[in-house]
Amino acid sequence: MEHQLIVVGIGPGSPEYLLPVARQVIDKARVIVGSKQSLQAFAHDGSEQRVIGGDLPNLFQYIDDKLFTSDVVVMVSGDPGFYSLLAALKKQFPQKFIKVIPGISSFQLAFAAIGEYWQDAVVTSMHGRMASDQDLAYKSGKKLATLTDSQNNPPHIARQLLSLGWPGETKVWLCANLARPDEKIRLLTLGETADIAGFSYCVMVVIG
Numbered sequence: 001m002e003h004q005l006i007v008v009g010i011g012p013g014s015p016e017y018l019l020p021v022a023r024q025v026i027d028k029a030r031v032i033v034g035s036k037q038s039l040q041a042f043a044h045d046g047s048e049q050r051v052i053g054g055d056l057p058n059l060f061q062y063i064d065d066k067l068f069t070s071d072v073v074v075m076v077s078g079d080p081g082f083y084s085l086l087a088a089l090k091k092q093f094p095q096k097f098i099k100v101i102p103g104i105s106s107f108q109l110a111f112a113a114i115g116e117y118w119q120d121a122v123v124t125s126m127h128g129r130m131a132s133d134q135d136l137a138y139k140s141g142k143k144l145a146t147l148t149d150s151q152n153n154p155p156h157i158a159r160q161l162l163s164l165g166w167p168g169e170t171k172v173w174l175c176a177n178l179a180r181p182d183e184k185i186r187l188l189t190l191g192e193t194a195d196i197a198g199f200s201y202c203v204m205v206v207i208g
C-alpha cells in the first residue's frame with residue numbers, strides 16, 4: 001500500500017456547506033467511495049466510484065486493492081471525527097496512510113440553527129447505538145444533544161429521558177434534514193416529543 005486514504009467530511013451534503021479544501025480533494029479523486037447520494041452530488045464522471053454498502057469487509061478489501069495504484073477518497077457525512085466510518089477505517093488501515101479532511105457536523109448545524117452554543121453540551125449519538133447512562137442522566141440545566149435514527153427516534157428517546165427523571169416540560173429541539181430543502185426544525189416539550197410522529201434521523205437537543 002503506497003497511497004493515501006483520504007477521509008473527507010462532506011457536511012450535510014449540500015454544496016454550500018462543503019469546505020473548499022474538501023471540494024478540491026473530491027475533484028482530484030481518481031477513486032472515490034461514498035453513499036449513493038454523495039457520489040451523485042459530488043463525484044466527477046472521470047472517477048472510479050464505489051458505493052458504501054452493508055458489506056464492510058468487502059469495501060475494505062476494495063480500498064486495500066486500490067491503494068496499491070491510487071489514492072482513495074472516502075466521503076462521509078458531517079465531520080469524519082464524529083460517528084463516521086473513520087473509526088472502522090482506523091482499525092483496518094495503518095494511521096500513516098490516513099488523512100482526514102474535516103466537515104461541518106450535523107450537531108454544529110443544529111446548534112447554529114437554534115442559535116445556541118454547545119461548549120457546555122453533552123454531545124452523543126444514539127444512531128445505531130446506546131448512549132451511556134451518564135450521558136442521559138438528568139441534571140438541572142444540562143444540555144444534551146444526540147443523533148437519532150429510525151429506532152432510537154425522538155419519541156423513543158423522550159420516553160427514556162422521562163423515565164430517567166427529566167421533567168415533562170423540558171425544552172426539546174428536533175432538527176431534521178438540516179441544510180437541505182426539506183429542513184424541519186421544531187421546538188417542543190419532552191412530554192410532547194414522547195408522542196411526536198414524523199422524526200427519525202435528526203439531531204435532538206434537550207435543554208434541562
Ligand SMILES: C[S@@+](CC[C@H](N)C(=O)[O-])C[C@H]1O[C@@H](n2cnc3c(N)ncnc32)[C@H](O)[C@@H]1O
Nearest residue numbers: 012077078079082105106147148177178201202
Ligand atoms: C452516522 S451519523 C453521522 C454523523 C456525522 N459524522 C456528523 O458529523 O454529523 C448519522 C446521523 O447524523 C445525523 N444527521 C446527519 N445529517 C443530518 C442532517 N442533515 N440533519 C439532521 N441530522 C443529520 C442524524 O442523526 C443521522 O442519523
